[in-house]
Amino acid sequence: METFLLPRRSSRRSPSFTGCNMEKKTVLRKPKGFINVYKHKPGAEKDRTHYCPGCGHGILHKLIAEALEDFDLVEKTIIISPVGCSVFAYYYFHTGNLQVAHGRAPAVASAVSRANPDSVVISYQGDGDLAAIGGNNINQAANRGENMAVFFVNNAIYGMTGGQMAPTTLEGQKTTTTPYGRNVKTDGYPIQVCELINTFTAPVYIARTSLQDMVNIRKTRIAVRKAIMNAKDKKGFSLVEVLSMCPSGWKKDSLQSQQWIKERMVPRFPLGVLRDISEEAETIERPVPVMDPEEVKKIFGYGDFKASTIQKNTEANIKKISLRVSGFGGQGIMSTGIVLANVGMEYGYNVSWLPSYGPEMRGGTANCSVKIQEDTIGASEVTEPNMIIAMNQPSLEKFEKIMIPGGALMYNSTLIDIEPTRNDVDIYNVPITGMADELGDTRVQSMVSVGAFAAITGLFDPKEIVTLIPSLFAGKPDKVLKMNEEAVLKGYNYVTENFSV
């Protein structure tokens, strides 16, 4: 059994009458910004809103819908409905509509605006949605100067959930969660959103208006139109805060509610335009995405890639590399590993490189695992290396322990005074840092290591590494390329001259 608080009106699909004293026929009808029959609204009453009598939402909806029709923007407008009483804004507007999560309308609207740069994007939000749960989202969208019109209904209460405290609830105001009145000592002060947004550089238009009477509704109308035109003209971010009646939440009748805005809200939330730089604001231009596959390949440089023709050395001393490179952060540990993996890839081997990642990379110790082999690589972390390159003493002590017998241990004899303890591995003491310094730049020590690695393993020809240097160090000046070439050869020659490999 349904009961109705109000007498049912007769069904009028297109209410109209003819003005009696005018020559021109005036048709009273819904603005075209509204859907004529609210098809998304459940239930039988598809010709009226779900808002309570005396609520301000309907007035603001109408001002928006009229503006969209007058500016011929209905078709290109997208409205983001929030969570709150206006969660069902999409019932009414004959625009594109997205209903979104609580507080997130500005984030969604940011993406919608970027996806459709020629559309008019409206983020419609209440006070809980915008200033409480979505506080960060509105600030950040404003700060980015997103091209959108934000209509912020401030009625100092949570309407939808039944009258709880909002971030804009006034000092002393009773709500269902401030039954003794809002106590600023425990609940804080009402947030002045326009003043807050006015601290950001990007927004072009910030205004606070009210729906308390006809004069203020007309001022609201002007502000609404300004914000919508700014979005149309791609001027950026506009915010209109609208003080609005909530008779149900406030437990007042319509007239008392209008009076309450005037007497209580306006002193706390002063009306007026806080900023308008829309005239001088530059138009926001968004790029057109490149989607053509041929164009995509061109940008990635597919045509420039050449398959490697380097021949593998079937006579290599070590054919399957499980290497651990380690040392201080800044010793080129990671790049040694990456260069070796890259060269391995050019030789047609399967390769993997795994860093010790995170804070370790920024100072302290660094190490990486490198695998180079014919077969498919399983684990990429090298837990039982057959080769290590230790650039400092802690690395030598840590990683020589986990080497498999018969492996190759290379250590940086410039910085390491101690001898390795292992006697079941081949030991190569190479003054890596010293040779790099001789070349004039400690940073080339990675390439000294790479050259020495080539000599120890026999896996790579130093001449091939040298030919790869320009692509490995793309964009670096010739001097740097030259020095890295010399480093590879120096490392290589040191090993061949001092050890039997």
Place this chain on the structure above:
Amino acid sequence: MPRMLMKGNYAAVYGAILAGCEAYYGYPITPASEIAESASALFPKFGRTFLQAESEVAAINMVYGASGCGQRVMTGSSGPGISLKQEGISYCAGSALPCVIVDIMRGGPGLGNIGPEQSDYNQVVKGGGHGNYRNIVLAPNSAQEMCDLTMLAFELADKYRNPVFVLTDGVIGQMMEAVDLPEPVTRFPDKSDWAVKGTAESRHLINSIYLDHDDLERWNRELEKKYETIQKNEVLVEEYMMDDAEIVTIGYGSSSRVLRSAVDTARENGIKLGLFRPITLFPFPVDEIAQLPDKGIKGILTVEMSTGQLVDDVNLALKGKMISDLYSRLGGNVPSATEILAKISELYGV
């Protein structure tokens, strides 16, 4: 075909661009940050959108917005960030919005650490946010698959209008391997019957509200049916040395890479070990695992970097015919082939 040495995290971004992803919205987090970094470097070269969002929550809601406008869109994060995104993912599922989310798992709970773990399994594979929904979950275990499966993720997302996860761990995200870049996608689906484009014809509604109880039940049943179709059609697995295997190991992501090494070592020692690797975690290879006991195997060992999240699904699939054993490492530790083989020896006497 171009071959490049790159991190798994980069490969996902290359895959996204090749799949026609028009927008990336993300927030930095280790070990996933290279996804946002490389997207910020690459997307603008293609006139596409990169935006560093103010939060994980904002990022997923931007994804919701872009997807609602018909764009192929992606975000990426790691455990703590995925937890924050869950609400938005639920909205995407509830509004039938396709999107791709890359999760490079790290150690938890709480802040945990940045080492690799697989402990987001439940929160990603089982839905994670509120309501009855599932994510399609692809689990790459190499840089190449980070690229290929990200591309597949966009296809599946559009095919089913559903969020798709690319779920892997810090090892796969951080590791560099050779990647052969595939051809870019040439055909994109028509979304004109639902995407909002700011035109007269596209004045659609993107929405997850169904006030009427019967309407919402009907919608949930539709989703349920969709997930059944996905379960039937989209299962992907990789089997390695399974034909004559007497002991089967099960794992995904970086643990499956270690398991491959373990299988190779075991085979060298005459132990008939095989690897069964789910590539899709939802849909889970239920039928394929249910058949394992019929092959006369001695034991099943699930290896994961979480405390028995994957093994629960394995055992559900086995329906009590066998029970899988579990070997797990946590906190950023990756199991080694040696310790797995020791566990196998201890459990099955080989």
